[in-house]
Amino acid sequence: MLNGLDIEGDSLLHRMPVRGKLIALFVAAIGLFLTAELRLLVPALVLSAALYLSTGIGAGEAFRRVRFVLFTVLLVAGANYLFHSLHEALAVFCRLSTLVLLAAAVTATTGISAFMDEITRLLTPLERFGFVRAADVSLAVGLVIRFVPEIFARYGEIADAHKARGLPVRPLTTLVPLIILTLKDADTIAMAIDARGFRRH
Incomplete structure (x- = not known):
């Protein structure tokens, strides 16, 4: 079988304790679902992307790892646009994409064991x-x-x-x-x- 998803590095997330990363991810998820303000969700998405890339993973590999999940997020956002509104669709896309990128950053900096x-x-x-x-x-x-x-x-x-x-x-x-x-x-x-x-x- 192939190697895991974690990569070697010395970034802030690499040095952070596993428990701290899991708790931070849990708190971030709660915060993301408590707001629908794009002025908060868009910066959160940008920051999560920057945090993901700060782990030392290349842009191409970073996208390859999350492309299938982001495609699903895009479908969910499209459904919200059809049945609700553009604002709701953008909020769902930013919220879920941010969570996906944060989770990817955690798995990229934490070994399976x-x-x-x-x-x-x-x-x-x-x-x-x-x-x-x-x-x-x-x-x-x-x-x-x-x-x-x-x-x-x-x-x-x-x-x-x-x-x-x-x-x-x-x-x-x-x-x-x-x-x-x-x-x-x-x-x-x-x-x-x-x-x-x-x-x-």
Whole structure:
């Protein structure tokens, strides 16, 4: 499998504790959904983009990592324009795009193991009351983060196969095999987890 989404660097986010980044992301998400003022949301979007690029990731790689999510955000904004108003559409686009870029900045500056350890520590008090199993949740989050670059690689392989055969790269012709391959990988990972007895501990 490919490397994770984190990159080496010495930026402010790289030096920031994992717990601080997660709390800041949570607070930012709440703040973004409490306002619909474009005079606040637009600067927030610009600042989040600058923060994302400050991690040392190149502009091309930065866009490649978030393009699919931003395309979904654009569709959601378009739906809000059709059923509500232009102001609402712009607010939704700025709000969700800012959150996507902030989350991307956090994942680019935090290793998977650090994510999993911190999530386990944060959820341990809830585990004592029987609400969750901290290790299971952290493992699930780690697998999701770990599979993101793998899914991107799968999509690139499918697109290259289409181009080699002279076929146009269309969403419907690429998403179906991508979903099938992703589900097969998920089944393989699940069997490996069960074989090692992780979910029985």
